Amino acid sequence: MPKLIDHDERRRQLAEATWRVIVRDGVAAASVRTVAAEAGVSAGSLRHLFGTHSDLLVFALQLVIDRAVARVASMPPQPDAVREVEAVAAELLPLDRERRAETEVYLALFTAAGTDDDLRSTRDMARRQMQDACRWMVGRLAEGAALDAGADRELEALRLYALLDGLAAHLTYDAADADPEWARRVLRRHIGSLATSGPQPSAAPGPPTPPPTTGDRDR
Amino acid sequence: MPKLIDHDERRRQLAEATWRVIVRDGVAAASVRTVAAEAGVSAGSLRHLFGTHSDLLVFALQLVIDRAVARVASMPPQPDAVREVEAVAAELLPLDRERRAETEVYLALFTAAGTDDDLRSTRDMARRQMQDACRWMVGRLAEGAALDAGADRELEALRLYALLDGLAAHLTYDAADADPEWARRVLRRHIGSLATSGPQPSAAPGPPTPPPTTGDRDR
DNA sequence: CTTTTGCTAGTGCGACTGTACTACCAAAAA
DNA sequence: TTTTTGGTAGTACAGTCGCACTAGCAAAAG
Numbered sequence: 001m002p003k004l005i006d007h008d009e010r011r012r013q014l015a016e017a018t019w020r021v022i023v024r025d026g027v028a029a030a031s032v033r034t035v036a037a038e039a040g041v042s043a044g045s046l047r048h049l050f051g052t053h054s055d056l057l058v059f060a061l062q063l064v065i066d067r068a069v070a071r072v073a074s075m076p077p078q079p080d081a082v083r084e085v086e087a088v089a090a091e092l093l094p095l096d097r098e099r100r101a102e103t104e105v106y107l108a109l110f111t112a113a114g115t116d117d118d119l120r121s122t123r124d125m126a127r128r129q130m131q132d133a134c135r136w137m138v139g140r141l142a143e144g145a146a147l148d149a150g151a152d153r154e155l156e157a158l159r160l161y162a163l164l165d166g167l168a169a170h171l172t173y174d175a176a177d178a179d180p181e182w183a184r185r186v187l188r189r190h191i192g193s194l195a196t197s198g199p200q201p202s203a204a205p206g207p208p209t210p211p212p213t214t215g216d217r218d219r
Numbered sequence: 220m221p222k223l224i225d226h227d228e229r230r231r232q233l234a235e236a237t238w239r240v241i242v243r244d245g246v247a248a249a250s251v252r253t254v255a256a257e258a259g260v261s262a263g264s265l266r267h268l269f270g271t272h273s274d275l276l277v278f279a280l281q282l283v284i285d286r287a288v289a290r291v292a293s294m295p296p297q298p299d300a301v302r303e304v305e306a307v308a309a310e311l312l313p314l315d316r317e318r319r320a321e322t323e324v325y326l327a328l329f330t331a332a333g334t335d336d337d338l339r340s341t342r343d344m345a346r347r348q349m350q351d352a353c354r355w356m357v358g359r360l361a362e363g364a365a366l367d368a369g370a371d372r373e374l375e376a377l378r379l380y381a382l383l384d385g386l387a388a389h390l391t392y393d394a395a396d397a398d399p400e401w402a403r404r405v406l407r408r409h410i411g412s413l414a415t416s417g418p419q420p421s422a423a424p425g426p427p428t429p430p431p432t433t434g435d436r437d438r
Numbered sequence: 439c440t441t442t443t444g445c446t447a448g449t450g451c452g453a454c455t456g457t458a459c460t461a462c463c464a465a466a467a468a
Numbered sequence: 469t470t471t472t473t474g475g476t477a478g479t480a481c482a483g484t485c486g487c488a489c490t491a492g493c494a495a496a497a498g
Contacts, residue, residue, distance in 0.1 A: 007474090026334035028247055031455060042477045044459095049475090053456060104333075110392075111330045114323070115245035127392065152408070159405045162385030169384055170377075173329075173346065186378045189371070193412060226444095250485060261447045263489095268445090272486060 011049055011059060014039050018060040023101050027108040030057070054118045061109040061119065064102050065126045068092065072133070081144020085137045086191055092133070092164055093187070094171050095180045103172045134161040138194075147194050156194060163190055230268055230278060233258050237279040238324050246327040249276070273337045280328040280338065283321050284345045287311065291352070300363020304356045305410055311352070311383055312406070313390045314399045322391045353380040357413075366413050375413060382409055 017039035021030045032053055036046040050056040072091055078084035094103035106126075113119035135157040141147040147156070167183050236258035240249045251272055255265040269275040291310055297303035313322035325345075332338040354376040360366040366375070386402050 010475095026331070028331075028334065032457085033455080043456095044478065045476050047457075108330050108333070111327050112245070112247075114327070115247065123392075155401075155404060155408055158389075158401060159382065159409060162389055162405065163378065163382050164385065165388055166381030166383070166385030169388070170381055173342075182374075182377060185374060186381065189374055190378060196415075251487085252485080262486095263448065264446050266487075 007049075012063065014041075014046060014049060014056065015060040015063045018056060019064075019101065019105050022060075022105050022108050027057075027112050032056070054116055057109060057112065057116065058118050058122050060105065061122050061126075064106050064109075065122070065129070067102065069129065081140050082191060082195075084144075085140050086188060088133070088137060089160075089164060089187055089191065090184060092130075093168055093180075093183055095183065100172055103168055107169065107172060130165070131157070131161055134158070134164065141191070141194055148196060151194065160190070163187075226268075231282065233260075233265060233268060233275065234279040234282045237275060238283075238320065241279075241324050241327050242320050246276075246331050251275070273335055276328060276331065276335065277337050277341050279324065280341050280345075283325050283328075284341070284348070286321065288348065300359050301410060301414075303363075304359050305407060307352070307356060308379070308383060308406055308410065309403060311349075312387055312399075312402055314402065319391055322387055326388065326391060349384070350376070350380055353377070353383065360410070360413055367415060370413065379409070382406075 014035065018030055018035050021035055021038050025034075032046055033043045035056065036043040039046070046056070050059065072088055075087060075091060078087065094100035109119060110123055113123040135153070137160060138147065138151075138153050138157045142151075142153065147153075163186075167186060171180055171183055233254065237249055237254050240253055240257050244253075251265055252262045254275065255262040258265070265275070269278065291307055294306060294310060297306065313319035328338060329342055332342040354372070356379060357366065357370075357372050357376045361370075361372065366372075382405075386405060390399055390402055
């Protein structure tokens with residue numbers, strides 16, 4: 001029985017080949033044969049590692065998510081809440097070439113999840129992780145006295161979540177823009193503005209925390 | 220020579236059939252044959268109306284954009300700047316079923332534009348229109364004295380732009396969520412917070428308005 | 439009338455898709 | 469040694485794809 005340890009390693013390599021194909025030619029081009037050729041193996045072998053085409057895409061998407069989670073989890077804690085939140089948020093943005101490629105894969109599989117049930121559950125899980133990360137950031141600002149006392153934390157978390165996803169999309173699609181500094185400035189501006197909120201919108205008579213979510217840790 | 224007036228009308232019908240297919244089965248399913256069947260015509264006829272598959276998708280995307288532009292353009296002006304900006308911004312969000320379907324098509328073709336050059340140019344044009352709309356909104360707030368005097372308008376426009384796109388994506392992908400009221404609240408919170416900005420981030424020594432843009436009107 | 443013209447339907451072609459399946463190989467187990 | 473087993477390669481199949489092409493139809497032009 002040959003090397004049985006590399007099984008996961010080989011799957012990882014196939015997933016990275018999938019990334020390259022998606023970034024280069026789009027998710028539609030990421031067929032079993034194409035990815036196999038990119039990775040230098042036969043289609044039959046790929047099918048042995050991933051039972052179905054969906055499995056391959058799900059694994060490729062999950063690997064993107066895992067890496068992002070690992071990156072954030074390995075960040076050193078900072079005494080200053082604002083600096084720490086800025087650092088975490090910036091880490092979630094595609095500010096360099098590597099993360100931009102990952103985000104490209106992420107967004108491509110995101111929309112592809114509309115048709116694929118397996119992909120959709122992975123996508124939804126990632127969305128919840130991202131939401132919880134935003135809640136954590138708002139909470140961190142609050143405990144660091146860098147959040148307006150009267151702020152609706154859940155609302156601010158959702159606002160930050162939307163801002164981050166929007167920035168990520170714009171950074172990814174503004175292709176040639178080699179200078180993502182403007183995104184950092186938008187981020188600093190937003191986080192800074194949370195400290196001294198304007199007048200609360202004296203909210204409409206709605207429930208305090210509307211959107212449906214379920215618990216999860218970090219990212 | 221039979222009805223030559225309906226030519227555009229028929230193209231419009233085909234584009235709407237394309238929307239239905241994309242919303243139901245994803246952009247990958249929007250082939251020439253499938254769309255033709257959805258519209259009740261033969262594939263040969265479709266090909267006569269749209270020379271190529273890309274032409275069909277570009278036209279379908281352009282129609283989404285045109286409708287959004289028309290919706291905003293037909294809005295009555297309001298004396299109060301905050302209310303007007305809130306109304307325009309809310310109009311750009313997929314808050315009802317119809318606009319959610321349009322946004323779904325928009326986002327699907329958005330990522331498909333990564334592979335299709337014709338689609339990409341249409342996408343980039345839409346992005347610039349959306350950016351300019353955000354600049355207009357920030358300017359409208361300023362002239363209505365509803366924007367902090369020291370605010371960096373270009374920065375705020377980019378921030379609003381990211382927020383709107385993020386909200387649109389979240390509204391679209393949070394499928395079952397029948398109550399989009401939370402998005403309205405986030406929007407009101409954001410626009411309200413622009414009036415009394417916190418301390419400006421005492422910006423890094425970068426250029427004042429970094430991202431590359433070119434002029435265009437409304438939406 | 440006949441001719442022309444705009445449009446439709448249908449078919450065919452080469453390429454590619456996901457998946458199933460079989461043959462083969464080499465290392466571990468007996 | 470032989471047997472078993474995890475992994476690889478290659479092929480086959482039914483289906484779909486975009487696109488090209490031809491034949492036919494119905495209304496306008498002559």
